[in-house]
Amino acid sequence: MTDLRLSRRDLFRLGLVAGPASLAAACGWDGGKTLAPTLRGASRLNDWVGEKLLLSDGRLSRQYPRSARTPPAAFPAYSISHPLPTLEDPEGWALEVGGLVANPQSLTLEMIQALPRITYTVKHHCVEGWTAIATWTGAPLSAVIALAAPKPEARYIRFETFDSDYSNGWDLKSAMHPQTILAYAWNDRPLEPAHGAPLRVYSPIKLGYKLTKFLTAMTFTAERPGGYWEDQGYPWLGGV
Protein backbone atom coordinates (compact mmCIF):
# COMPACT_ATOMS: atom_id res chain seq x y z
CA MET A 1 0.00 0.00 0.00
CA THR A 2 2.82 2.33 0.91
CA ASP A 3 4.34 1.61 -2.45
CA LEU A 4 1.21 2.47 -4.29
CA ARG A 5 0.70 5.67 -2.39
CA LEU A 6 4.19 6.84 -3.16
CA SER A 7 3.82 5.75 -6.73
CA ARG A 8 1.05 8.23 -7.12
CA ARG A 9 3.27 10.97 -5.85
CA ASP A 10 5.98 9.79 -8.19
CA LEU A 11 3.50 9.78 -11.00
CA PHE A 12 2.80 13.40 -10.28
CA ARG A 13 6.49 14.14 -10.51
CA LEU A 14 6.68 12.26 -13.75
CA GLY A 15 3.79 14.36 -15.00
CA LEU A 16 5.76 17.51 -14.19
CA VAL A 17 8.38 16.38 -16.67
CA ALA A 18 6.15 14.77 -19.27
CA GLY A 19 3.66 17.64 -19.32
CA PRO A 20 5.92 20.33 -20.76
CA ALA A 21 7.54 17.78 -23.05
CA SER A 22 4.27 16.74 -24.62
CA LEU A 23 3.13 20.36 -24.73
CA ALA A 24 6.30 21.23 -26.61
CA ALA A 25 5.62 18.44 -29.03
CA ALA A 26 2.00 19.44 -29.44
CA CYS A 27 2.83 22.98 -30.50
CA GLY A 28 5.17 22.15 -33.35
CA TRP A 29 7.63 24.07 -31.25
CA ASP A 30 10.88 25.27 -32.83
CA GLY A 31 12.42 26.05 -29.44
CA GLY A 32 11.06 29.56 -29.06
CA LYS A 33 13.17 32.56 -28.06
CA THR A 34 14.87 30.62 -25.30
CA LEU A 35 15.81 27.35 -26.91
CA ALA A 36 16.02 28.12 -30.62
CA PRO A 37 19.46 29.80 -30.21
CA THR A 38 20.66 26.75 -28.28
CA LEU A 39 19.44 24.50 -31.06
CA ARG A 40 21.30 26.60 -33.60
CA GLY A 41 24.38 26.38 -31.40
CA ALA A 42 24.07 22.61 -31.48
CA SER A 43 23.69 22.84 -35.25
CA ARG A 44 26.99 24.77 -35.43
CA LEU A 45 28.62 22.06 -33.33
CA ASN A 46 27.31 19.50 -35.81
CA ASP A 47 28.72 21.61 -38.67
CA TRP A 48 32.09 21.54 -36.96
CA VAL A 49 31.93 17.76 -36.47
CA GLY A 50 30.81 17.35 -40.07
CA GLU A 51 33.55 19.53 -41.54
CA LYS A 52 36.49 18.83 -39.25
CA LEU A 53 35.94 15.23 -38.18
CA LEU A 54 33.80 13.51 -40.78
CA LEU A 55 34.54 15.23 -44.09
CA SER A 56 37.43 13.52 -45.81
CA ASP A 57 39.19 15.05 -48.86
CA GLY A 58 39.77 11.66 -50.35
CA ARG A 59 36.34 10.12 -49.76
CA LEU A 60 34.63 9.96 -53.11
CA SER A 61 30.98 9.29 -53.68
CA ARG A 62 30.13 6.04 -55.35
CA GLN A 63 29.47 6.34 -59.08
CA TYR A 64 26.57 4.56 -60.75
CA PRO A 65 26.06 3.25 -64.26
CA ARG A 66 23.95 5.47 -66.51
CA SER A 67 21.30 2.74 -66.43
CA ALA A 68 20.76 3.48 -62.73
CA ARG A 69 19.63 7.05 -63.44
CA THR A 70 16.36 8.26 -62.04
CA PRO A 71 13.82 8.80 -64.86
CA PRO A 72 14.39 12.50 -65.69
CA ALA A 73 10.76 13.44 -65.03
CA ALA A 74 11.02 11.96 -61.53
CA PHE A 75 14.04 14.10 -60.62
CA PRO A 76 12.64 17.05 -58.66
CA ALA A 77 13.87 20.57 -59.35
CA TYR A 78 13.33 23.42 -56.93
CA SER A 79 13.75 27.15 -57.31
CA ILE A 80 12.79 30.17 -55.25
CA SER A 81 11.46 32.22 -58.19
CA HIS A 82 8.37 31.13 -60.05
CA PRO A 83 8.25 30.91 -62.97
CA LEU A 84 11.79 29.60 -63.34
CA PRO A 85 14.43 32.32 -63.48
CA THR A 86 15.97 32.70 -66.93
CA LEU A 87 18.59 35.05 -68.32
CA GLU A 88 17.45 37.95 -70.49
CA ASP A 89 20.80 37.97 -72.25
CA PRO A 90 22.45 34.52 -72.08
CA GLU A 91 25.33 35.73 -74.25
CA GLY A 92 26.20 38.43 -71.76
CA TRP A 93 26.34 36.05 -68.80
CA ALA A 94 29.64 35.50 -66.96
CA LEU A 95 30.61 34.10 -63.57
CA GLU A 96 32.26 36.79 -61.49
CA VAL A 97 34.93 35.34 -59.21
CA GLY A 98 36.11 37.82 -56.63
CA GLY A 99 36.51 38.72 -53.01
CA LEU A 100 39.70 37.72 -51.21
CA VAL A 101 41.56 36.57 -54.32
CA ALA A 102 44.75 37.61 -56.09
CA ASN A 103 43.27 37.24 -59.60
CA PRO A 104 39.59 38.15 -59.89
CA GLN A 105 37.97 36.43 -62.87
CA SER A 106 35.05 36.98 -65.16
CA LEU A 107 34.44 33.57 -66.72
CA THR A 108 32.15 33.00 -69.67
CA LEU A 109 30.51 29.63 -70.16
CA GLU A 110 32.95 28.87 -72.97
CA MET A 111 35.89 29.56 -70.67
CA ILE A 112 34.46 27.26 -68.01
CA GLN A 113 33.77 24.54 -70.58
CA ALA A 114 37.40 24.83 -71.72
CA LEU A 115 38.61 23.87 -68.24
CA PRO A 116 39.18 20.19 -67.38
CA ARG A 117 35.91 18.29 -67.62
CA ILE A 118 34.44 15.90 -65.06
CA THR A 119 31.46 13.65 -65.73
CA TYR A 120 29.96 11.38 -63.10
CA THR A 121 26.69 9.61 -62.35
CA VAL A 122 25.99 10.01 -58.66
CA LYS A 123 23.24 9.98 -56.09
CA HIS A 124 21.67 13.28 -55.06
CA HIS A 125 20.62 13.55 -51.39
CA CYS A 126 17.90 16.05 -50.59
CA VAL A 127 17.45 17.39 -47.07
CA GLU A 128 13.82 16.25 -47.35
CA GLY A 129 14.93 12.64 -47.42
CA TRP A 130 14.62 11.65 -51.07
CA THR A 131 17.39 10.58 -53.39
CA ALA A 132 17.75 10.57 -57.17
CA ILE A 133 20.54 9.61 -59.54
CA ALA A 134 21.71 11.65 -62.52
CA THR A 135 24.78 12.30 -64.64
CA TRP A 136 26.47 15.67 -64.18
CA THR A 137 29.21 17.28 -66.24
CA GLY A 138 31.24 20.33 -65.34
CA ALA A 139 34.57 21.88 -64.45
CA PRO A 140 36.18 21.05 -61.12
CA LEU A 141 35.60 23.93 -58.75
CA SER A 142 39.19 23.49 -57.60
CA ALA A 143 40.32 24.55 -61.11
CA VAL A 144 38.38 27.82 -60.87
CA ILE A 145 39.72 28.37 -57.36
CA ALA A 146 43.25 27.86 -58.72
CA LEU A 147 42.63 30.48 -61.42
CA ALA A 148 41.45 33.02 -58.87
CA ALA A 149 44.26 32.24 -56.37
CA PRO A 150 42.50 32.99 -53.07
CA LYS A 151 44.41 34.90 -50.44
CA PRO A 152 45.44 33.05 -47.28
CA GLU A 153 42.71 34.70 -45.23
CA ALA A 154 39.97 33.39 -47.56
CA ARG A 155 38.12 30.59 -45.77
CA TYR A 156 34.70 30.48 -47.38
CA ILE A 157 32.97 30.99 -50.70
CA ARG A 158 29.65 32.74 -51.10
CA PHE A 159 27.71 31.69 -54.20
CA GLU A 160 25.27 34.21 -55.61
CA THR A 161 22.45 33.69 -58.08
CA PHE A 162 19.80 35.36 -60.20
CA ASP A 163 17.14 33.23 -58.47
CA SER A 164 15.52 35.86 -56.26
CA ASP A 165 17.85 36.38 -53.27
CA TYR A 166 19.07 32.80 -53.14
CA SER A 167 22.68 32.42 -52.09
CA ASN A 168 24.71 30.23 -49.82
CA GLY A 169 28.13 29.64 -48.40
CA TRP A 170 30.61 26.84 -48.61
CA ASP A 171 33.66 25.85 -46.62
CA LEU A 172 36.82 25.70 -48.74
CA LYS A 173 37.45 22.06 -47.88
CA SER A 174 34.17 20.97 -49.46
CA ALA A 175 34.75 23.36 -52.38
CA MET A 176 38.14 21.77 -53.07
CA HIS A 177 36.71 18.23 -52.97
CA PRO A 178 37.60 16.43 -56.23
CA GLN A 179 33.91 15.76 -56.98
CA THR A 180 32.77 19.35 -56.48
CA ILE A 181 32.12 20.91 -59.88
CA LEU A 182 30.55 23.86 -61.64
CA ALA A 183 28.06 21.89 -63.70
CA TYR A 184 26.82 22.90 -67.14
CA ALA A 185 25.29 19.59 -68.25
CA TRP A 186 22.72 17.22 -66.78
CA ASN A 187 22.20 13.69 -68.09
CA ASP A 188 24.55 14.43 -71.02
CA ARG A 189 22.57 17.47 -72.18
CA PRO A 190 23.04 21.18 -71.56
CA LEU A 191 21.70 22.17 -68.17
CA GLU A 192 17.99 22.99 -68.27
CA PRO A 193 16.56 26.03 -66.49
CA ALA A 194 14.90 23.68 -63.99
CA HIS A 195 18.32 22.43 -62.91
CA GLY A 196 19.97 25.83 -62.74
CA ALA A 197 21.03 26.87 -66.26
CA PRO A 198 23.45 28.10 -67.29
CA LEU A 199 25.71 27.04 -64.39
CA ARG A 200 25.27 25.55 -60.96
CA VAL A 201 27.39 24.09 -58.20
CA TYR A 202 27.20 20.33 -57.96
CA SER A 203 28.74 17.85 -55.55
CA PRO A 204 27.62 14.48 -54.23
CA ILE A 205 29.03 15.35 -50.79
CA LYS A 206 26.43 18.05 -50.00
CA LEU A 207 22.67 18.17 -49.66
CA GLY A 208 20.77 19.61 -52.60
CA TYR A 209 20.12 23.03 -51.05
CA LYS A 210 23.88 23.68 -50.99
CA LEU A 211 24.18 22.97 -54.73
CA THR A 212 23.45 26.53 -55.78
CA LYS A 213 21.71 26.96 -59.14
CA PHE A 214 21.57 29.93 -61.52
CA LEU A 215 25.06 31.14 -60.54
CA THR A 216 26.18 34.70 -61.08
CA ALA A 217 29.14 35.08 -58.74
CA MET A 218 31.40 33.35 -56.28
CA THR A 219 33.07 35.49 -53.66
CA PHE A 220 35.85 34.41 -51.31
CA THR A 221 35.37 35.61 -47.74
CA ALA A 222 37.01 35.35 -44.35
CA GLU A 223 33.65 35.37 -42.54
CA ARG A 224 31.19 32.52 -42.83
CA PRO A 225 28.53 33.59 -45.33
CA GLY A 226 24.87 33.07 -44.56
CA GLY A 227 22.42 31.69 -47.05
CA TYR A 228 18.80 31.63 -48.09
CA TRP A 229 17.84 28.49 -46.19
CA GLU A 230 20.67 28.56 -43.68
CA ASP A 231 19.56 31.96 -42.37
CA GLN A 232 16.12 30.46 -41.73
CA GLY A 233 17.55 27.65 -39.64
CA TYR A 234 18.75 24.91 -41.96
CA PRO A 235 22.12 23.36 -41.09
CA TRP A 236 24.91 25.45 -42.58
CA LEU A 237 27.29 22.70 -43.67
CA GLY A 238 24.71 20.44 -45.30
CA GLY A 239 27.34 17.78 -45.84
CA VAL A 240 26.54 14.17 -46.41
Next chain:
Amino acid sequence: MNDVPTPSPDAPSPAPEPSPGEPPVPAEPIPAVPPPPPAPAPALPIPTPALPVSAPAPAPVIARPAAPAPRPRVKRHHGLVRVTHWANAVLLVGMIGSGLQIYGAFTHFGPRGHRYYPNPLDGKALPLTMRLGGWLAGGLNWHFALAWPFTLAGLAYVLYLAATGEWRALLFRPRDVPRAWQMQLYYLGLRKEHPPQGKHNALQKAAYSFIILLGALSAATGFAIYKPIQLWWLTALFGGYELARYWHFWAVWLFVAFTLVHVALVFLVDPASLRSMITGWYRGRFPSHD
Protein backbone atom coordinates in the same frame (compact mmCIF):
# COMPACT_ATOMS: atom_id res chain seq x y z
CA MET B 1 -4.68 12.61 1.99
CA ASN B 2 -1.53 10.78 1.31
CA ASP B 3 0.66 12.45 3.86
CA VAL B 4 1.33 10.77 7.15
CA PRO B 5 2.20 13.22 9.88
CA THR B 6 5.06 11.12 11.21
CA PRO B 7 8.28 11.27 9.23
CA SER B 8 8.10 8.36 6.88
CA PRO B 9 11.08 6.12 6.38
CA ASP B 10 9.86 5.77 2.85
CA ALA B 11 10.57 9.39 2.11
CA PRO B 12 12.53 9.20 -1.09
CA SER B 13 15.26 11.50 0.07
CA PRO B 14 17.54 11.40 1.84
CA ALA B 15 17.78 7.64 1.60
CA PRO B 16 20.85 6.39 3.38
CA GLU B 17 22.27 3.03 2.47
CA PRO B 18 21.43 0.58 5.24
CA SER B 19 24.61 -0.47 6.92
CA PRO B 20 25.26 -4.21 6.73
CA GLY B 21 24.75 -4.90 10.44
CA GLU B 22 21.59 -2.92 10.69
CA PRO B 23 18.28 -4.70 10.34
CA PRO B 24 17.28 -3.78 6.84
CA VAL B 25 13.61 -3.41 7.61
CA PRO B 26 12.63 -0.02 8.87
CA ALA B 27 9.58 0.16 11.04
CA GLU B 28 6.39 0.77 9.14
CA PRO B 29 5.00 4.21 9.76
CA ILE B 30 2.20 4.28 12.23
CA PRO B 31 -0.76 5.30 10.19
CA ALA B 32 -2.78 8.16 11.52
CA VAL B 33 -5.87 6.71 9.93
CA PRO B 34 -7.13 3.15 10.15
CA PRO B 35 -4.88 0.99 8.01
CA PRO B 36 -6.19 0.37 4.55
CA PRO B 37 -7.54 -3.09 3.81
CA PRO B 38 -4.88 -5.64 3.02
CA ALA B 39 -3.81 -6.04 -0.56
CA PRO B 40 -6.50 -7.95 -2.47
CA ALA B 41 -4.14 -10.64 -3.67
CA PRO B 42 -1.35 -11.87 -1.44
CA ALA B 43 2.04 -11.68 -2.97
CA LEU B 44 2.94 -14.66 -5.05
CA PRO B 45 5.54 -16.87 -3.51
CA ILE B 46 8.65 -16.39 -5.54
CA PRO B 47 10.98 -19.37 -5.23
CA THR B 48 14.56 -18.51 -4.56
CA PRO B 49 16.47 -17.72 -7.68
CA ALA B 50 18.93 -20.48 -6.91
CA LEU B 51 16.29 -23.00 -7.89
CA PRO B 52 17.07 -24.05 -11.45
CA VAL B 53 14.17 -23.47 -13.71
CA SER B 54 14.63 -26.67 -15.61
CA ALA B 55 14.46 -28.82 -12.47
CA PRO B 56 11.41 -31.06 -12.23
CA ALA B 57 8.62 -29.00 -10.89
CA PRO B 58 8.74 -29.31 -7.13
CA ALA B 59 5.63 -30.28 -5.29
CA PRO B 60 3.86 -27.00 -4.76
CA VAL B 61 4.86 -26.21 -1.24
CA ILE B 62 2.46 -23.47 -0.45
CA ALA B 63 4.20 -22.02 2.55
CA ARG B 64 2.27 -18.86 2.45
CA PRO B 65 2.77 -16.70 5.53
CA ALA B 66 -0.39 -15.90 7.39
CA ALA B 67 0.23 -12.21 6.97
CA PRO B 68 2.64 -10.82 4.43
CA ALA B 69 5.79 -9.91 6.29
CA PRO B 70 7.01 -6.39 5.65
CA ARG B 71 9.40 -6.65 2.80
CA PRO B 72 12.86 -5.23 3.14
CA ARG B 73 13.56 -2.07 1.29
CA VAL B 74 16.42 -2.63 -1.10
CA LYS B 75 18.45 -0.49 -3.42
CA ARG B 76 17.43 -1.62 -6.89
CA HIS B 77 18.74 0.91 -9.40
CA HIS B 78 21.99 2.84 -9.37
CA GLY B 79 21.74 6.60 -9.88
CA LEU B 80 23.32 6.40 -13.31
CA VAL B 81 20.71 3.91 -14.43
CA ARG B 82 17.90 6.14 -13.19
CA VAL B 83 19.30 9.31 -14.71
CA THR B 84 19.95 7.72 -18.11
CA HIS B 85 16.57 5.98 -18.03
CA TRP B 86 14.59 9.17 -17.52
CA ALA B 87 16.86 11.24 -19.71
CA ASN B 88 16.32 8.89 -22.59
CA ALA B 89 12.61 8.61 -21.88
CA VAL B 90 12.27 12.37 -22.37
CA LEU B 91 14.83 12.51 -25.18
CA LEU B 92 13.07 9.68 -26.99
CA VAL B 93 9.86 11.71 -27.04
CA GLY B 94 11.82 14.58 -28.59
CA MET B 95 13.65 12.34 -31.05
CA ILE B 96 10.42 10.72 -32.22
CA GLY B 97 8.53 14.02 -32.45
CA SER B 98 11.27 15.72 -34.44
CA GLY B 99 11.81 12.59 -36.52
CA LEU B 100 8.15 12.51 -37.50
CA GLN B 101 8.44 16.19 -38.40
CA ILE B 102 11.34 15.34 -40.72
CA TYR B 103 9.42 12.41 -42.17
CA GLY B 104 6.70 14.84 -43.25
CA ALA B 105 9.06 16.40 -45.80
CA PHE B 106 9.13 13.19 -47.87
CA THR B 107 6.55 10.64 -46.82
CA HIS B 108 7.85 7.73 -48.90
CA PHE B 109 10.70 5.26 -48.75
CA GLY B 110 12.86 4.16 -51.62
CA PRO B 111 14.51 5.96 -54.53
CA ARG B 112 12.49 8.31 -56.69
CA GLY B 113 11.13 6.97 -59.94
CA HIS B 114 10.67 3.48 -58.51
CA ARG B 115 7.97 1.70 -56.58
CA TYR B 116 8.17 2.89 -52.99
CA TYR B 117 8.70 0.45 -50.13
CA PRO B 118 5.66 -0.83 -48.23
CA ASN B 119 4.65 1.75 -45.64
CA PRO B 120 1.24 2.06 -43.97
CA LEU B 121 1.91 5.80 -43.64
CA ASP B 122 2.98 6.28 -47.27
CA GLY B 123 2.00 9.75 -48.40
CA LYS B 124 0.69 10.74 -44.98
CA ALA B 125 2.17 13.36 -42.70
CA LEU B 126 1.75 12.80 -38.98
CA PRO B 127 -0.62 15.10 -37.06
CA LEU B 128 0.84 18.25 -35.54
CA THR B 129 0.46 16.86 -32.03
CA MET B 130 2.96 14.12 -32.83
CA ARG B 131 5.56 16.45 -34.32
CA LEU B 132 8.25 18.66 -32.87
CA GLY B 133 9.92 21.54 -34.64
CA GLY B 134 7.12 23.15 -36.65
CA TRP B 135 8.82 22.74 -40.02
CA LEU B 136 11.60 20.71 -41.55
CA ALA B 137 14.48 22.90 -40.34
CA GLY B 138 13.00 23.02 -36.82
CA GLY B 139 12.64 19.25 -36.80
CA LEU B 140 16.18 18.76 -38.06
CA ASN B 141 17.64 21.08 -35.43
CA TRP B 142 15.81 19.34 -32.60
CA HIS B 143 16.70 15.92 -33.97
CA PHE B 144 20.41 16.62 -34.45
CA ALA B 145 20.69 18.41 -31.09
CA LEU B 146 18.92 15.71 -29.07
CA ALA B 147 20.71 12.91 -30.90
CA TRP B 148 23.92 13.62 -28.97
CA PRO B 149 22.59 13.35 -25.40
CA PHE B 150 20.38 10.45 -26.48
CA THR B 151 23.34 8.52 -27.86
CA LEU B 152 25.68 9.49 -25.04
CA ALA B 153 23.17 8.52 -22.34
CA GLY B 154 22.68 5.19 -24.07
CA LEU B 155 26.43 4.66 -24.25
CA ALA B 156 26.88 5.61 -20.59
CA TYR B 157 24.19 3.11 -19.61
CA VAL B 158 25.71 0.28 -21.64
CA LEU B 159 29.20 1.05 -20.32
CA TYR B 160 27.81 1.01 -16.80
CA LEU B 161 26.24 -2.41 -17.38
CA ALA B 162 29.50 -3.71 -18.82
CA ALA B 163 31.72 -2.28 -16.09
CA THR B 164 29.65 -3.41 -13.13
CA GLY B 165 28.65 -6.82 -14.43
CA GLU B 166 25.00 -5.85 -14.15
CA TRP B 167 24.57 -6.95 -17.74
CA ARG B 168 24.31 -10.48 -16.34
CA ALA B 169 20.95 -9.70 -14.78
CA LEU B 170 19.73 -8.17 -18.02
CA LEU B 171 21.16 -9.87 -21.09
CA PHE B 172 18.83 -12.35 -22.74
CA ARG B 173 20.77 -15.54 -23.44
CA PRO B 174 19.84 -18.85 -25.08
CA ARG B 175 19.08 -20.41 -21.71
CA ASP B 176 16.41 -17.74 -21.21
CA VAL B 177 14.37 -19.02 -24.13
CA PRO B 178 12.53 -21.79 -22.18
CA ARG B 179 12.21 -19.46 -19.20
CA ALA B 180 10.64 -16.80 -21.37
CA TRP B 181 8.19 -19.40 -22.64
CA GLN B 182 7.22 -20.34 -19.09
CA MET B 183 6.83 -16.68 -18.24
CA GLN B 184 4.59 -16.19 -21.25
CA LEU B 185 2.49 -19.17 -20.18
CA TYR B 186 2.16 -17.60 -16.76
CA TYR B 187 1.05 -14.27 -18.19
CA LEU B 188 -1.49 -16.08 -20.35
CA GLY B 189 -2.86 -17.84 -17.28
CA LEU B 190 -1.74 -21.24 -18.54
CA ARG B 191 0.70 -21.70 -15.70
CA LYS B 192 -0.25 -21.17 -12.08
CA GLU B 193 2.98 -20.34 -10.33
CA HIS B 194 5.13 -17.44 -11.20
CA PRO B 195 8.38 -18.86 -12.61
CA PRO B 196 11.43 -18.23 -10.45
CA GLN B 197 13.42 -15.18 -11.39
CA GLY B 198 16.26 -12.94 -10.37
CA LYS B 199 16.18 -9.19 -10.79
CA HIS B 200 14.30 -9.60 -14.07
CA ASN B 201 12.27 -12.42 -15.52
CA ALA B 202 13.23 -13.89 -18.87
CA LEU B 203 10.67 -11.86 -20.80
CA GLN B 204 11.98 -8.69 -19.21
CA LYS B 205 15.50 -9.71 -20.16
CA ALA B 206 14.33 -10.20 -23.72
CA ALA B 207 12.61 -6.81 -23.75
CA TYR B 208 15.48 -4.90 -22.16
CA SER B 209 18.12 -6.57 -24.32
CA PHE B 210 15.99 -5.81 -27.36
CA ILE B 211 15.55 -2.16 -26.48
CA ILE B 212 19.29 -1.65 -26.05
CA LEU B 213 19.82 -3.25 -29.44
CA LEU B 214 17.06 -1.09 -30.91
CA GLY B 215 18.67 2.03 -29.47
CA ALA B 216 21.99 1.05 -31.00
CA LEU B 217 20.34 0.34 -34.35
CA SER B 218 18.49 3.66 -34.26
CA ALA B 219 21.70 5.56 -33.62
CA ALA B 220 23.58 3.59 -36.28
CA THR B 221 20.89 3.95 -38.96
CA GLY B 222 20.61 7.62 -37.99
CA PHE B 223 24.31 8.23 -38.61
CA ALA B 224 24.04 6.16 -41.80
CA ILE B 225 21.47 8.55 -43.28
CA TYR B 226 23.09 11.65 -41.74
CA LYS B 227 26.43 11.11 -43.55
CA PRO B 228 25.85 8.49 -46.25
CA ILE B 229 29.00 9.46 -48.16
CA GLN B 230 31.47 10.00 -45.34
CA LEU B 231 30.13 6.99 -43.39
CA TRP B 232 29.44 4.98 -46.55
CA TRP B 233 30.44 1.69 -44.87
CA LEU B 234 27.78 2.18 -42.21
CA THR B 235 25.19 3.09 -44.84
CA ALA B 236 26.19 0.05 -46.89
CA LEU B 237 25.79 -2.16 -43.80
CA PHE B 238 22.07 -1.32 -43.74
CA GLY B 239 21.62 -1.83 -47.47
CA GLY B 240 22.17 1.74 -48.64
CA TYR B 241 20.67 5.13 -47.84
CA GLU B 242 17.05 4.40 -48.71
CA LEU B 243 16.91 1.19 -46.71
CA ALA B 244 18.77 2.70 -43.76
CA ARG B 245 16.15 5.47 -43.69
CA TYR B 246 13.45 2.81 -43.86
CA TRP B 247 14.88 0.87 -40.86
CA HIS B 248 15.33 4.14 -38.98
CA PHE B 249 11.60 4.80 -39.40
CA TRP B 250 10.53 1.30 -38.35
CA ALA B 251 12.62 1.63 -35.22
CA VAL B 252 10.26 4.44 -34.18
CA TRP B 253 7.26 2.14 -34.06
CA LEU B 254 9.18 -0.56 -32.21
CA PHE B 255 10.16 2.07 -29.64
CA VAL B 256 6.53 3.14 -29.35
CA ALA B 257 5.32 -0.45 -28.99
CA PHE B 258 7.98 -1.21 -26.39
CA THR B 259 7.14 1.89 -24.39
CA LEU B 260 3.41 1.14 -24.34
CA VAL B 261 3.96 -2.45 -23.16
CA HIS B 262 6.69 -1.38 -20.74
CA VAL B 263 4.54 1.26 -19.04
CA ALA B 264 1.47 -1.00 -18.99
CA LEU B 265 3.40 -3.82 -17.33
CA VAL B 266 4.91 -1.50 -14.75
CA PHE B 267 1.43 -0.66 -13.50
CA LEU B 268 -0.12 -4.09 -14.00
CA VAL B 269 2.67 -6.26 -12.64
CA ASP B 270 4.99 -4.27 -10.42
CA PRO B 271 3.96 -0.70 -9.59
CA ALA B 272 6.66 -0.57 -6.91
CA SER B 273 9.23 -0.67 -9.68
CA LEU B 274 8.25 2.82 -10.80
CA ARG B 275 9.34 4.21 -7.48
CA SER B 276 12.57 2.26 -7.62
CA MET B 277 13.37 3.79 -11.01
CA ILE B 278 12.89 7.23 -9.48
CA THR B 279 14.41 6.91 -6.00
CA GLY B 280 16.44 3.76 -6.47
CA TRP B 281 14.67 2.07 -3.55
CA TYR B 282 12.39 -0.88 -4.01
CA ARG B 283 9.98 -2.67 -1.72
CA GLY B 284 8.23 -4.94 -4.15
CA ARG B 285 7.53 -8.57 -4.68
CA PHE B 286 10.52 -9.44 -6.83
CA PRO B 287 14.19 -9.93 -6.01
CA SER B 288 16.39 -6.98 -6.79
CA HIS B 289 19.49 -9.01 -7.47
CA ASP B 290 20.25 -12.22 -9.26
